[in-house]
Amino acid sequence: MTGTPDEGTPESGDVGGQPTGQSLSGELKSSLEWLEHAALAGGDLVRLAGLELKLAAGDSGRLLLLALAAVPIVLLAWIGISVLLGWLVLLWLGSGTLAIITFILVQLLAMGIMAVYARKFARSLSFPATSRQLQALKEQLNGAQDTGKSDSHSG
Numbered sequence: 299m300t301g302t303p304d305e306g307t308p309e310s311g312d313v314g315g316q317p318t319g320q321s322l323s324g325e326l327k328s329s330l331e332w333l334e335h336a337a338l339a340g341g342d343l344v345r346l347a348g349l350e351l352k353l354a355a356g357d358s359g360r361l362l363l364l365a366l367a368a369v370p371i372v373l374l375a376w377i378g379i380s381v382l383l384g385w386l387v388l389l390w391l392g393s394g395t396l397a398i399i400t401f402i403l404v405q406l407l408a409m410g411i412m413a414v415y416a417r418k419f420a421r422s423l424s425f426p427a428t429s430r431q432l433q434a435l436k437e438q439l440n441g442a443q444d445t446g447k448s449d450s451h452s453g
Contacts, residue, residue: 380404 380401388397 376408 384397384401
């Protein structure tokens with residue numbers, strides 16, 4: 299009962315046999331439908347991102363306005379705290395002069411702290427790592443030129 303395998307049955311090495319033209323067409327159709335859905339979903343995602351970007355741009359403007367409105371409030375709060383410290387000195391020591399000096403010292407202390415941070419941030423604006431790298435590159439180039447000159451003079 300040995301016979302040759304039929305064309306419809308899979309051969310010994312095949313798992314599913316030869317795909318028929320109809321199943322290939324169905325797979326192709328389903329793949330095209332999947333790609334179509336993916337393209338639609340991608341388009342929706344791009345539209346959503348664009349709308350959210352517009353919303354974020356509008357909100358960033360509102361956030362800037364709130365920050366600008368907060369500046370005078372913060373300044374008034376700072377002055378209030380400084381006056382309170384001066385008033386406490388006046389109550390404890392009974393000296394108006396020392397109260398005024400306390401108020402001024404609080405302001406000078408704040409300005410000093412801001413000056414220290416301003417210098418620190420200004421240093422970072424000068425691109426220190428890039429400047430060091432550029433200087434090292436210049437030194438290497440100058441060293442290579444000096445070596446080339448000394449070789450030409452000695453030879």
